[in-house]
Amino acid sequence: MDKLTAVARVLIIDDEPDGCEAVAGYLTKGGHTVRCVPNGREALSALVNEVPHAILLDVRMPGMDGLEVLEVVRSYLRWGTVPIAMLTAFPEDGRLAHVAQLGVNRIFAKSRVNLNELLTWVNEQARRPAPRQIEPPAPQVGA
16 A cells, blocks of 8 residues: 555445455455445444445345445435445446435446456545544434
């Protein structure tokens, strides 16, 4: 990692552990801190504890899919400005036509992802101001 590149905290949300670990390993060698979670529910739990500099989000996952996670993330002020790139094995998925309107910065096709391009994208996110670490609201007792 060159001296101009800051360290980014990256959250990878992907139900395929091998792919997640491969990307995480590459980004870690690039000097970044990476956490992999296998589904949308665990991703939302992880986001409560720490807001990353960037999110790599799989589109098709069991349970809460990537588009549902995207909608939730974008609906919260605390996470609303975190850069998100979609990872997909199905780049022709028609649902992806409108993800830019939901704040997706980039789409990477899993079958032909260029890890250097992915690292460059993460490096760019690391140079941006860190996401605001707003404290989550206190849970409502008895509500």
